[in-house]
Amino acid sequence: EPEVTQTPSHQVTQMGQEVILRCVPISNHLYFYWYRQILGQKVEFLVSFYNNEISEKSEIFDDQFSVERPDGSNFTLKIRSTKLEDSAMYFCASSSSLERGADTQYFGPGTRLTVL
Amino acid sequence: GESVGLHLPTLSVQEGDNSIINCAYSNSASDYFIWYKQESGKGPQFIIDIRSNMDKRQGQRVTVLLNKTVKHLSLQIAATQPGDSAVYFCAESIQAGTALIFGKGTTLSVSS
Numbered sequence: 001e002p003e004v005t006q007t008p009s010h011q012v013t014q015m016g017q018e019v020i021l022r023c024v025p026i027s028n029h030l031y032f033y034w035y036r037q038i039l040g041q042k043v044e045f046l047v048s049f050y051n052n053e054i055s056e057k058s059e060i061f062d063d064q065f066s067v068e069r070p071d072g073s074n075f076t077l078k079i080r081s082t083k084l085e086d087s088a089m090y091f092c093a094s095s096s097s098l099e100r101g102a103d104t105q106y107f108g109p110g111t112r113l114t115v116l
Numbered sequence: 117g118e119s120v121g122l123h124l125p126t127l128s129v130q131e132g133d134n135s136i137i138n139c140a141y142s143n144s145a146s147d148y149f150i151w152y153k154q155e156s157g158k159g160p161q162f163i164i165d166i167r168s169n170m171d172k173r174q175g176q177r178v179t180v181l182l183n184k185t186v187k188h189l190s191l192q193i194a195a196t197q198p199g200d201s202a203v204y205f206c207a208e209s210i211q212a213g214t215a216l217i218f219g220k221g222t223t224l225s226v227s228s
Contacts, residue, residue, distance in 0.1 A: 004159075031213055033215075035216075041220070042205065042218045042219060042220045042221060043160065043205065043207075043216075043218040044218070045215040045216060045217065045218075048214065048215060056214060056215050058215065091159050091160070095213055103148075103212040103213040104150070104162050104165060105150075105162075105213075105216060106162060107152070107159035107160045107161070107162075108159050109157075109158055109159045110158070110159045
């Protein structure tokens with residue numbers, strides 16, 4: 001069964017450093033998402049991406065964040081200058097289309113980001 | 117802002133019992149609702165979804181009920197098994213495929 005994959009599983013970085021989190025969405029999917037989950041809290045939406053541009057973003061997704069689809073398979077989230085409060089699990093998700101029955105968002109296993 | 121909340125943070129049941137997990141949502145404009153299961157250290161796993169033009173939808177051992185009058189969503193799990201132990205999240209969106217707004221989660225513990 002196709003699934004979303006993410007690398008690395010755990011990333012430790014120093015405050016102020018840049019990090020890039022990588023995702024490989026399900027191959028025939030067209031819509032891509034990033035969410036985050038601070039330990040013990042609910043999952044929060046960050047950004048959605050379609051047709052090589054951001055379609056929707058939350059207040060969390062400020063100028064420190066950016067997304068990119070550098071090739072036909074990868075989808076990345078970059079945090080330019082990490083802060084302590086960026087420590088969280090980051091989940092990538094993908095869905096195939098907005099047509100009825102084909103728009104369930106499937107999540108990857110997550111990357112745990114620890115900012116020291 | 118919009119939020120989706122759950123009535124109980126934890127639910128403990130015996131193996132074989134039926135489980136009911138409840139969720140209240142606040143945005144009457146939401147058109148799409150979904151339940152996810154999250155096991156420790158893993159990403160949310162899709163269980164079942166429902167659109168606002170439906171009241172009930174059934175899957176394998178699971179049923180989702182939507183009451184738009186009181187903005188209430190529930191997940192029923194029949195014959196609960198130890199493997200069902202996890203955190204369950206409901207989520208809503210204005211339209212399927214757009215940003216999901218998650219609730220805080222209910223931890224289901226199944227004892228054998």
